[in-house]
Amino acid sequence: MLFIGACLIVACQYSGPEVGPPLIIPEGRMVLKFDNIAGNEDLVLDNKTYSNSFGEDLTISKFNYFVSNFKLLEEGGDSYTIPQDSSYFRIVEADPKTQTVILNGIPQGKYTGIEYIIGVDSLRSVSGIEKRGGALDPSGDMAGDGMYWAWTSGYIFVKLEGTSSKSSSSNGKFYYHIGFYGGFDSENKTVNNIKNVKINFAGEKAVVTGDSVPEVRLTADVLKVFNGPDPVSVEKNPGIMFDFTLSSGVANNYKSMFGFGEIKQNSLAK
Amino acid sequence: MPALVLLTGAAWLTVLVGACKSEDSVEPEDNAPTLLVWKKPANFPDPVYDLSKNPLTVEGVELGKFLFYDGMLSRTNVIGCGTCHQQQSAFTHHGHELSHGVDDQLGKRNTPSIQNMAWNPLFFWDGGVRDMDFVPFNPIENPVEMGETVNHVLEKLRLTPDKSAKIPVDYPNMFKAAFGTPEITTERMMKALSQFMTTLVSAESRYDKFAMGDVTALSVEEKEGLILFRKNCSSCHEGELFTNFSFRNNGLAPLKNEDLGRFDVTRRESDRNTFKVPSLRNVSFTAPYMHDGRYKTLGEVLEHYTDKVTNLPTLDSAFIQKSGKTGLNLTDIEKESIIAFLRTLSDDNFIKNNAFSDPGIGNAF
Numbered sequence: 001m002l003f004i005g006a007c008l009i010v011a012c013q014y015s016g017p018e019v020g021p022p023l024i025i026p027e028g029r030m031v032l033k034f035d036n037i038a039g040n041e042d043l044v045l046d047n048k049t050y051s052n053s054f055g056e057d058l059t060i061s062k063f064n065y066f067v068s069n070f071k072l073l074e075e076g077g078d079s080y081t082i083p084q085d086s087s088y089f090r091i092v093e094a095d096p097k098t099q100t101v102i103l104n105g106i107p108q109g110k111y112t113g114i115e116y117i118i119g120v121d122s123l124r125s126v127s128g129i130e131k132r133g134g135a136l137d138p139s140g141d142m143a144g145d146g147m148y149w150a151w152t153s154g155y156i157f158v159k160l161e162g163t164s165s166k167s168s169s170s171n172g173k174f175y176y177h178i179g180f181y182g183g184f185d186s187e188n189k190t191v192n193n194i195k196n197v198k199i200n201f202a203g204e205k206a207v208v209t210g211d212s213v214p215e216v217r218l219t220a221d222v223l224k225v226f227n228g229p230d231p232v233s234v235e236k237n238p239g240i241m242f243d244f245t246l247s248s249g250v251a252n253n254y255k256s257m258f259g260f261g262e263i264k265q266n267s268l269a270k
Numbered sequence: 271m272p273a274l275v276l277l278t279g280a281a282w283l284t285v286l287v288g289a290c291k292s293e294d295s296v297e298p299e300d301n302a303p304t305l306l307v308w309k310k311p312a313n314f315p316d317p318v319y320d321l322s323k324n325p326l327t328v329e330g331v332e333l334g335k336f337l338f339y340d341g342m343l344s345r346t347n348v349i350g351c352g353t354c355h356q357q358q359s360a361f362t363h364h365g366h367e368l369s370h371g372v373d374d375q376l377g378k379r380n381t382p383s384i385q386n387m388a389w390n391p392l393f394f395w396d397g398g399v400r401d402m403d404f405v406p407f408n409p410i411e412n413p414v415e416m417g418e419t420v421n422h423v424l425e426k427l428r429l430t431p432d433k434s435a436k437i438p439v440d441y442p443n444m445f446k447a448a449f450g451t452p453e454i455t456t457e458r459m460m461k462a463l464s465q466f467m468t469t470l471v472s473a474e475s476r477y478d479k480f481a482m483g484d485v486t487a488l489s490v491e492e493k494e495g496l497i498l499f500r501k502n503c504s505s506c507h508e509g510e511l512f513t514n515f516s517f518r519n520n521g522l523a524p525l526k527n528e529d530l531g532r533f534d535v536t537r538r539e540s541d542r543n544t545f546k547v548p549s550l551r552n553v554s555f556t557a558p559y560m561h562d563g564r565y566k567t568l569g570e571v572l573e574h575y576t577d578k579v580t581n582l583p584t585l586d587s588a589f590i591q592k593s594g595k596t597g598l599n600l601t602d603i604e605k606e607s608i609i610a611f612l613r614t615l616s617d618d619n620f621i622k623n624n625a626f627s628d629p630g631i632g633n634a635f
Binding site: 126128129130132133137138139140141142144146148150151152153183184188189190191242243244 | 320323394396398399400401403404407408410411412419420421422423424455456457460461534535536537
């Protein structure tokens with residue numbers, strides 16, 4: 001009788017057309033630390049003066065950006081794409097808790113690098129409001145950390161603000177709000193300031209196993225937003241938002257702002 | 271024929287049960303909102319708003335109506351959507367060339383009508399928003415309109431009922447009735463507003479009776495006006511919605527602070543000084559006219575099209591005659607006929623329907 005009972009239980013568990021042994025992939029997680037820096041030092045908001053390649057003094061009051069669509073690169077050329085609904089993050093320098101991103105449900109493996117985009121992909125930029133929860137919630141305060149443009153219904157990808165004695169604006173501030181995903185159809189094209197980022201872990205490996213949670217530190221150098229292929233002068237352009245040419249120049253700079261810090265291999269209970 | 275058919279809860283349940291006869295386990299939830307069947311006017315095209323993502327319910331529309339009129343959506347708790355979008359003016363701000371928002375600050379454009387929203391592929395004079403669910407962010411967050419953040423509106427709504435309010439609306443309860451739980455989120459707030467705005471259909475004018483086959487609905491002069499309208503105006507004010515939703519430069523000379531219109535959104539030279547072609551439904555209620563409200567009467571509007579069209583580089587080709595002269599060729603009598611026809615687009619039911627009216631919480635100035 002016991003034997004028959006056991007068989008019945010097995011039979012009841014079978015509920016689909018799949019054949020073969022159950023496919024269980026052991027899963028783990030990875031922690032990403034977004035560490036905003038200015039050159040070789042940790043970025044300090046408001047109270048520290050930096051300078052750009054024009055020698056203009058800068059203090060930074062806001063440095064926020066969207067990163068999304070993460071893909072982990074594995075040893076041997078394979079990769080794992082994070083499910084898109086869990087792959088949008090808004091990093092806010094003034095809000096440290098936003099700087100730690102936890103990627104859950106990662107297959108066990110040894111990861112050698114990571115790819116993501118700066119910004120919000122065009123599909124999600126035009127999707128229905130039911131797809132705009134979490135970091136994408138458009139309800140934020142534009143004067144604060146809000147990153148949604150109500151007037152053109154799109155996200156700001158990188159928001160950088162501060163003060164400079166060289167700024168030509170009437171209040172001595174500078175404002176760089178860089179967005180635009182390319183427009184919702186061919187009739188309504190805009191510039192596309194989404195940028196792909198690929199970071200190799202410099203030969204190190206992020207090892208994901210059940211009890212090993214790697215913490216990967218990625219740096220974002222705010223000065224590179226100024227000092228790239230299209231250097232930004234706060235005197236010449238204290239505000240860049242809507243002008244496609246100027247904003248794509250800033251995007252060409254921020255494309256290269258990320259770098260690899262290091263990997264800490266933590267043993268944490270899942 | 272009514273534009274909206276509201277089945278009662280009991281009638282709807284009958285339909286559901288009838289459809290599921292073979293299954294004995296289907297039991298409607300007690301507190302599920304009551305579905306509202308939305309009917310497209312027979313002479314209208316299919317709407318562009320996807321109602322399957324946001325099915326209208328009695329409770330959702332009711333919530334949307336309260337949100338629409340509630341001043342709590344503004345920083346000063348005084349300016350509601352209904353402050354500048356007043357029903358008796360077909361949801362425009364009657365007499366206001368430019369509307370005044372929080373602290374009496376002036377906007378830069380004339381309040382557009384809220385009607386037949388579900389057919390709109392792009393919203394606002396510059397077409398910056400293409401999904402109705404994202405429309406309210408714009409006025410709420412504009413510093414000279416409502417000057418608020420949606421986040422803060424949500425916080426205020428969560429703290430209701432406010433016993434000191436003139437009508438202490440219990441929003442958590444209304445959200446529960448509309449969406450099943452009292453949670454107040456961005457998505458729910460926007461969907462409720464869209465539900466209410468979707469019900470604001472105007473399709474019962476005398477012109478509609480004519481379009482549906484009643485040849486006596488228009489007078490001889492009005493019919494002459496319709497013929498002239500079709501010949502001179504309908505390349506832009508096209509079809510049953512009286513707009514093709516395109517962006518055109520109709521020859522308005524820029525004012526002191528030049529408004530670049532659609533160019534501000536697309537940065538395309540060809541869009542410089544272009545604005546959305548507005549629907550002309552209820553046009554006799556929506557004065558003043560144009561994106562900056564510069565004309566007070568329809569007579570002035572027609573006079574613009576015959577005599578005042580300014581030839582800027584992006585002027586629409588409809589206003590350039592073969593001879594090179596700008597504007598339309600219309601006699602005074604023809605203009606009067608066109609205006610007579612335009613008045614047949616007035617829909618008294620739309621501006622009087624209690625279902626659309628302020629439930630007593632709004633402020634109109």
